[in-house]
Amino acid sequence: MDEQRGRGGGPPRWWGRRDGADGSGTDRGVGRWPWRSTVLVTAFVLAGSRFAAGQQADDRAHLDLFARLLLVVGSGLLLWRQRHPVLVVFGTATAAMVYLGAGYPYGPVFLTVALGCFSAVVAGHRKTAWTAVGMLWAGHVLIAHWLYQWLPPSGDEAASWGQEAVVAAWVVAIVAVAELVRVRREQWDRERAERARAARRRADEERLRIARELHDVLAHSISVINVQAGVGLALLDSDPEQARTALTTIKDASKEALGEVHQVLDTLRTPGDAPRAPAPGLDRLPELVEQAAGAGLTVEVRGTVPKLPPGADLAAFRIVQEALTNVVRHSGSRHARVRVDVDEADGALRLRVDDDGPATGADAGGSGNGLAGMRERAAALGGTIEAGPREDGGFRVLAVLPLRVKEDR
Structure with a gap:
């Protein structure tokens, strides 16, 4: 499937959104914004691009305000990577393409695209991520081998195909790592779902066992009580002694039934504890x-x-x-x-x-x-x-x- 859908045919599941333990489909992690990581990435991209500009001052365009704005926008989009990974992967790829098309120096601008692609793939938007990264690579080939003549910086030459091979390898590595993480995460989801099903199955079996125990105890005891009550009522006037015997039987049967019911219910109050009385046998x-x-x-x-x-x-x-x-x-x-x-x-x-x-x-x-x-x-x-x-x-x-x-x- 192009987009991984939630359980029960629901909407696509964004990266970071997981089904809650209560089955509501919500996840407390999505409500938190990744401020710290986004700020750190933005600072690293700005500092790294400034360093790269110093190294490539003679070959690439000067790092001006527009370049810094593109870097901040590309990095700032990562703040939404858990909520809207499709928007983020296309946004970071577009910002990087405009940055390169303007002739600005190479540097950690690709890091934002890598993180956006990683987020989209892990969230299940595989083809979307591949399309965005492929679009960036195709745009880079177009700029580096044809449009460079009309784009800054002036006097730029066509890039070597060896450089394109490096970029392609970088793209493949990002997608491969993201796919590995996605597969592992799906395995974790399946294992967690299986554990939840096993727990529900054990709970259902325990409820059925308790229901059987209560039915057997109560059905037997109440049947005895019902018969003896009928005998007692029939003989109350004509044979008081026999009626007394019937009432004694009712008392004993009800006492035994209460004891067994308490034993069964104790397993609900203290699960895992040893029973206070041995289970009945032949x-x-x-x-x-x-x-x-x-x-x-x-x-x-x-x-x-x-x-x-x-x-x-x-x-x-x-x-x-x-x-x-x-x-x-x-x-x-x-x-x-x-x-x-x-x-x-x-x-x-x-x-x-x-x-x-x-x-x-x-x-x-x-x-x-x-x-x-x-x-x-x-x-x-x-x-x-x-x-x-x-x-x-x-x-x-x-x-x-x-x-x-x-x-x-």
Whole structure:
């Protein structure tokens, strides 16, 4: 592309303008004017041209007020090089061409053109910079080999082609250095953008993880509380003792839910700190069985709970918890079976949760975020979830979680 455009198809990005961290497209650096560097360059150009005038007094025109004005204008344009690099590169090239056409001595007048070209190339205006510098070189050839007869100083002779080769090499060197800086700067921009995307991706994954944790904790606990509240209301007058038991179950379930919610939210307040309590795992299956019993669901657990990595242990616990919650909420069955197996050949954990149905109102597995959360947990570990009705009218959730991380992952 001739002009490097900003992200999202915006306007060309001037040298010094960078996308802000907040995505607003503004840059605090553009608001500052490069006064110091411009003043230093102007002083150097004036002093160097005065020295060159002394060395070339017999060959070139005297350095008068108009010459100094051209030098100041060419150097002063650099003050806008961060805001309007196209204007600056053409302005400095024009001032230098007029300076040379007037027969004034050679010197650091080319420095302003070099800086203007450098600024334009780095800003992405490559062809514009090449055009301006090429125009200056073509103008110098025209003046030095043809128009010199009608331009001051009088008695001037045509320049040698060796001198033109030096000027051409100087132009190529400026453009090459500017292109190298431009390429490196684009690499920095890409790396910075990739780091920003990676940070946003990590933040999104963390938000999703917290959302899954909160859903699993609250859905399970609120389901138990809802069932027990119904039992307590139904038996409040006829069986106060059973109603008291239901209220006790509600108190315990709500207390546990609050504790787990606080644990999840602590990771938001103090990111990077170790959790205050260990994450739940399959060793807490007896607690799930007890909570399900409080909601009127009898759970039969088969198999031996193995020692699992922390990530797989938490995912397995949440999958079983969500599956039992769905049985309580969506199934008419009051009996569920949990099967835990380890496939040594495949290095995988198999979890199977069955109920006898029938579904009540909705599918026994639920249709909200529960199944989606289970699938996300399994997929994060490279595992799978299969959930659906059985032929005999019940519902089955089958989870396969790898116990070892593959080398290519």
